[in-house]
Amino acid sequence: MQPDAGEGTFKEIASGVRYVARIPWLWVTITLFAVILMLQLAPQQVLMPTLVHEHFGRGVGAYGFLVTMFGVGTVSGTLLFGQLQPRRRRGLVNYSFWLVNSLAIAALALSPWFQLAALFALVRGLCVGFGVAMWETMLQELVPEHMLSRVVSLDFFGSFGLMPIGLAFAAAVATVASAGTIIATGALISAVLISITMTRPWLRAIE
Numbered sequence: 001m002q003p004d005a006g007e008g009t010f011k012e013i014a015s016g017v018r019y020v021a022r023i024p025w026l027w028v029t030i031t032l033f034a035v036i037l038m039l040q041l042a043p044q045q046v047l048m049p050t051l052v053h054e055h056f057g058r059g060v061g062a063y064g065f066l067v068t069m070f071g072v073g074t075v076s077g078t079l080l081f082g083q084l085q086p087r088r089r090r091g092l093v094n095y096s097f098w099l100v101n102s103l104a105i106a107a108l109a110l111s112p113w114f115q116l117a118a119l120f121a122l123v124r125g126l127c128v129g130f131g132v133a134m135w136e137t138m139l140q141e142l143v144p145e146h147m148l149s150r151v152v153s154l155d156f157f158g159s160f161g162l163m164p165i166g167l168a169f170a171a172a173v174a175t176v177a178s179a180g181t182i183i184a185t186g187a188l189i190s191a192v193l194i195s196i197t198m199t200r201p202w203l204r205a206i207e
Helices: 009-021 024-055 060-084 090-110 114-142 145-159 163-172 179-197
Strands: none
Touching: 009 024, 009 145, 024 060, 024 090, 024 145, 024 163, 024 179, 060 114, 090 114, 090 179, 114 145
């Protein structure tokens, strides 16, 4: 059913929220990733340059190389999804990539060697590329067309909703522990949250 022509912005937002709230794989994922991005993406944004400088003893070029490796992995993961396009248990498969991504972040932050950290940057890029492509495809195929724009908007703004808190918190604790410890802790907590969610029957039921 198409929305009425006179339906206002706030009514459209409210109808999108009501729709998402009825579907566990949508509202749980959006809420979960708001927490995960706060825990693991925000500390990376604040502390990754410090990690490269203090833990690996390297400079701007090395930081740029890690970012490049992540980018190469992201492109590779997106292309890999285009080739494979899994159709069975997509919810579980998607979450598996996010789990590996979290573990790769922790491994990167705690790696004793820069070259190994670069490899983990490539791995997590591949997971992000594959995971994002798969998630967006699931939205396109499983959400009704007349609700899609509202759900995508809620997904984007909801997932990043707690990032300002994460950025502020990461900056506040930057002097309490090493950058690697803070980044790895956030990533490992995220991995636990993802693992718990992977046990839910509604996630396993998504094809």
